[in-house]
Amino acid sequence: MDVSSIRSDFPIYSSEERDLVYFDNACQTFRPRQVIEAMNEYYELYPACGGRSVHRLATRVSIKLDEAREKVARFIGCDDPNCIIFTRGCTESLNMVAKGRLLKDGDHVLTTDMEHNSNHVPWVQVAMHQDIRHRIVGTPPSGIFDMDRFRDALDDVALVSMVHTNNVTGTTIPAGEIVKEAHDRGALVCLDGAQSTPHQRIDVKELDVDMFAFSSHKMLGPSGMGILYAKMDILERMEPLIGGGGGVGLTTYDRVEFLPPPERFESGLMNYSGVIGTAAAVDYLTRVGMEGVQEHERRLNDIVTRGLKDLPGISILPPADPALRSGIFSFNLQGMTSHDIAMIIDEMAKVLIRSGMHCVHPYFVSRGIDGCARASFYLYNTEEEAHRFVEAVKELSSVFSS
Ligand SMILES: Cc1ncc(COP(=O)(O)O)c(C=O)c1O
Structure with a gap:
């Protein structure tokens, strides 16, 4: 799958917002010009x-x-x-x-x-x-x-x-x-x-x-x-x-x-x-081919999971194996609400993720969890963006998390 050619089909990547990292794809994706x-x-x-x-x-x-x-x-x-x-x-x-x-x-x-x-x-x-x-x-x-x-x-x-x-x-x-x-x-x-x-x-x-x-x-x-x-x-x-x-x-x-x-x-x-x-x-x-899309998201999730799994204070919602989590990486940082994580990471690094209970309230309420931050990937996201996300979460954790 040629990600840079795919990105050239998405007008947002030629706009002044081209450098943002959009990881809220489970909510809505971008649209190609086609x-x-x-x-x-x-x-x-x-x-x-x-x-x-x-x-x-x-x-x-x-x-x-x-x-x-x-x-x-x-x-x-x-x-x-x-x-x-x-x-x-x-x-x-x-x-x-x-x-x-x-x-x-x-x-x-x-x-x-x-x-x-x-x-x-x-x-x-x-x-x-x-x-x-x-x-x-x-x-x-x-x-x-x-x-x-x-x-x-x-x-x-x-x-x-x-x-x-x-x-x-x-x-x-x-x-x-x-x-x-x-x-x-x-x-x-x-x-x-x-x-x-x-x-x-x-x-x-x-x-x-x-x-x-x-x-x-x-x-x-x-x-x-x-x-x-x-x-x-x-x-x-x-x-x-x-x-x-x-x-x-x-x-x-x-x-x-x-x-x-x-x-x-x-x-x-x-x-x-x-x-x-x-x-x-x-x-x-x-x-593009759905097999390629699936494989690409797995790779991104693998990069993010390997980069963050040992960060002090992070809890990744199970399962631990990224191969079982499609293009979704949900997590919490000790001492921060999920909304804080999402707002600060946007301000700090232009990384856009989702926070809260993701319309699955009974799951969170029954487990006594307030919500989580969620990064979700798609075919136009790059490995470089996955690394940027990892670095941004690490920085966030070192500055704000207790
Ligand atoms: C698993 C799941 N089901 C249903 C929906 C609702 O989809 P729609 O926005 O198309 O109504 C969503 C949206 O996030 C979802 O993630």
């Missing part, structure tokens, strides 16, 4: 509505929409583009699953104890209005998913809904094994792929996962865009979260007939430039 240009082209050349009007500009939008669906489907190993639903983000995708009335009264849902609020709050909400029990399987102190605990927790579970790669620790659960075990016991599986899809090759068919949610803005695409994949028989049973124009056939005063998927889930005028930008992001990542 994505920005594709989105601008929509607004400049064919800013119309897809799927409804029949004039030439609208037809162009409809074609782009179909192409985008095909590209996203191919990117995650799905054969049927109609199984791809465009949403406002991974949160909306997961809400569609939780609130799609797939479960009946008395059913149990199983999550991990380390879910992002996007895969926690909807289940708590559903359990307030329906007789659904939300159960949780605990993660051992090693930070590594425990298949035995999972098997023990599977009794009476109708749906397993879990974070594929964790946004705080970077660990990836053994999705293939989980799906197989769950299916053998009669449960469906939904994965929150917000932090896995941008960083590794995903093949929903190989995984045999029933539902898979992810974001566009964490993988070079536009903000406020996401995707829900689900098997067709599930989409056909799932109730749309949003009803309105575009998602239905002929309506009467008292009757509504929803169109087949995907249209029934995409009512209202869509974010067409967002969809087009998502397709451009997928093109970009496909061209």
Whole structure:
């Protein structure tokens, strides 16, 4: 992977901010000019509505929409583009699953104890209005998913809904094994792929996962865009979260007939430039190759972990082995809050990282931790930036940490 050629595609690296170290990629990534240009082209050349009007500009939008669906489907190993639903983000995708009335009264849902609020709050909400029990399987102190605990927790579970790669620790659960075990016991599986899809090759068919949610803005695409994949028989049973124009056939005063998927889930005028930008992001990542992206992030995480693991006062969130943490390095420094770390390191060294509880409040609260600082890497980050981060944390620790 040629990182310097990749960097030349990102306008921010030719701007006056070119020397900052952006390690907040698990929140949002930068966008290459190919994505920005594709989105601008929509607004400049064919800013119309897809799927409804029949004039030439609208037809162009409809074609782009179909192409985008095909590209996203191919990117995650799905054969049927109609199984791809465009949403406002991974949160909306997961809400569609939780609130799609797939479960009946008395059913149990199983999550991990380390879910992002996007895969926690909807289940708590559903359990307030329906007789659904939300159960949780605990993660051992090693930070590594425990298949035995999972098997023990599977009794009476109708749906397993879990974070594929964790946004705080970077660990990836053994999705293939989980799906197989769950299916053998009669449960469906939904994965929150917000932090896995941008960083590794995903093949929903190989995984045999029933539902898979992810974001566009964490993988070079536009903000406020996401995707829900689900098997067709599930989409056909799932109730749309949003009803309105575009998602239905002929309506009467008292009757509504929803169109087949995907249209029934995409009512209202869509974010067409967002969809087009998502397709451009997928093109970009496909061209680079996901294996290269994953390998590169591992290398950066290895540099950072080796550089900091013996620093007095540092605690790295487990697992210790960087090869198990994808592109995520989460840590605390004794005597400092995570927000102090993030603010000072920005001021001191122009290194941008995330701090706080990262929307995984129950994980931190249950362990009595106030939060953590998180550095997260992507394909345009360099080894030199990883070393700069290491030096900045060392300096911070020597000046402020006790
Ligand atoms: C694991 C995980 N799930 C879900 C989300 C929410 O994604 P979105 O912002 O697309 O709604 C995030 C965002 O940080 C995440 O890290």
